[in-house]
Amino acid sequence: MFTRQDAETLDQTDPLRDYRQRFRLPEGMIYLDGNSLGPAPKSVFEELASAAGTEWADDLITSWNKAGWFKLTDTLGDRVGQLVGAAPGQCVVCDTTSINIYKALHAALSLRPDRTVIVSEGGSFPTDLYMIDGVIQTRPDLTVRLEGRDAVTLEELIDETVAVVLVNQVDYRSGRIRDMAKVTEQAHKAGAIVVWDLCHSAGNMPVDLDGCDADFAVGCSYKYLNGGPGAPAFIYAARRHHGQFRQPLSGWWGHQAPFEFNQNYQADPGIRAMLCGTQPILSLRAMKAGLDAVADVDLQLIRQKSMAMTDLFIRLVEERCEGYGLSLFSPREARMRGSQVSFRHENGFAIVQALIDRKVIGDFRKPDIMRFGFAPLYLRFADVWDAADHLEQVLRTEEWRQDRFQVKGEVT
Numbered sequence: 001m002f003t004r005q006d007a008e009t010l011d012q013t014d015p016l017r018d019y020r021q022r023f024r025l026p027e028g029m030i031y032l033d034g035n036s037l038g039p040a041p042k043s044v045f046e047e048l049a050s051a052a053g054t055e056w057a058d059d060l061i062t063s064w065n066k067a068g069w070f071k072l073t074d075t076l077g078d079r080v081g082q083l084v085g086a087a088p089g090q091c092v093v094c095d096t097t098s099i100n101i102y103k104a105l106h107a108a109l110s111l112r113p114d115r116t117v118i119v120s121e122g123g124s125f126p127t128d129l130y131m132i133d134g135v136i137q138t139r140p141d142l143t144v145r146l147e148g149r150d151a152v153t154l155e156e157l158i159d160e161t162v163a164v165v166l167v168n169q170v171d172y173r174s175g176r177i178r179d180m181a182k183v184t185e186q187a188h189k190a191g192a193i194v195v196w197d198l199c200h201s202a203g204n205m206p207v208d209l210d211g212c213d214a215d216f217a218v219g220c221s222y223k224y225l226n227g228g229p230g231a232p233a234f235i236y237a238a239r240r241h242h243g244q245f246r247q248p249l250s251g252w253w254g255h256q257a258p259f260e261f262n263q264n265y266q267a268d269p270g271i272r273a274m275l276c277g278t279q280p281i282l283s284l285r286a287m288k289a290g291l292d293a294v295a296d297v298d299l300q301l302i303r304q305k306s307m308a309m310t311d312l313f314i315r316l317v318e319e320r321c322e323g324y325g326l327s328l329f330s331p332r333e334a335r336m337r338g339s340q341v342s343f344r345h346e347n348g349f350a351i352v353q354a355l356i357d358r359k360v361i362g363d364f365r366k367p368d369i370m371r372f373g374f375a376p377l378y379l380r381f382a383d384v385w386d387a388a389d390h391l392e393q394v395l396r397t398e399e400w401r402q403d404r405f406q407v408k409g410e411v412t
């Protein structure tokens with residue numbers, strides 16, 4: 001039997017144990033939803049106080065230059081780049097992941113003007129599919145092929161008619177990891193461009209965009225990068241594509257000389273061609289605090305702890321909750337799994353609500369999936385043990401049957 005004492009022993013020797021101090025976490029809460037919204041880094045309050053209280057209030061317009069506001073898209077982009085294996089000058093922070101998907105898809109299509117097929121995953125996070133739909137509205141000649149609908153595997157769908165493959169590195173429901181090097185290589189062999197969605201991998205595992213010869217990538221910063229609710233997303237374009245691609249949201253921030261105020265659009269020769277308009281500086285500054293909190297962390301250590309925590313959670317839940325109708329939805333092999341564990345249960349929604357009532361915060365995804373995210377920077381092995389313990393109690397006492405746990409809010 002693995003005891004709570006054993007978990008505490010793991011915490012004492014955990015090389016990441018001190019990073020928890022960098023975050024403000026509510027007393028007594030076990031927060032397993034960092035895959036949806038990361039917690040507030042303690043430094044964010046000071047960051048926002050100086051951005052709003054000094055730079056905006058006192059220095060006003062001069063802050064665009066003086067405080068580096070105008071180039072935050074690039075300076076923060078380079079810092080995200082460090083976390084996802086991108087050399088400087090290939091990432092900018094801007095807009096939302098959805099908008100960046102739109103830009104990246106069009107950019108990829110512009111590099112393959114003779115091709116008309118988009119390949120993606122039927123089980124993708126829906127916004128990715130919705131944005132494909134939006135792209136097709138502007139290009140009715142395009143068709144889409146989906147894994148899970150048009151073939152069993154993504155690989156079967158990739159041939160020389162394919163312009164772009166849009167694929168998640170980590171699946172948002174199961175946590176399954178896609179082999180970035182392999183998929184990219186296969187797509188390139190067929191002459192296709194790949195757009196990687198890193199929403200569930202950025203910040204919780206080493207990612208090697210340059211090393212995998214990736215083309216484009218997008219991701220959000222409010223999940224494992226702890227950038228705050230609605231924090232701006234990021235977009236990557238490999239240097240070899242700079243000056244080649246064209247994206248349709250050609251606003252003045254993407255112009256090569258925005259303050260010349262020319263009449264004609266001329267795209268920036270570098271990654272700034274992905275920008276559109278003025279960015280939310282206060283949100284960017286909150287995001288900077290999130291990046292500061294991970295800046296000096298070894299992503300290999302994060303990955304090791306993530307695998308150890310998710311392995312432990314699966315083991316404890318399976319040992320202690322046998323016979324209650326749970327089944328593992330995430331890959332059993334840690335190597336194949338991101339930083340989350342999902343279990344299926346026909347009453348999954350109510351069970352998650354009962355856990356939330358006990359301050360164990362996970363979330364639910366249709367039809368019957370309970371998701372538990374394990375962010376190595378601020379969670380302890382004792383939290384993993386306690387979460388499994390609460391889940392066992394909720395199932396044993398059947399407290400999830402209470403009426404109040406059946407009510408769905410607007411956000412699940």
Ligand SMILES: *Cc1c(COP(=O)(O)O)cnc(C)c1O
Nearest residue numbers: 096097098125127172197199220
């Ligand atoms: C969270 C998430 C998004 C979010 O998109 P927004 O435009 O930031 O709302 C997109 N794709 C995936 C895979 C996600 O997990």
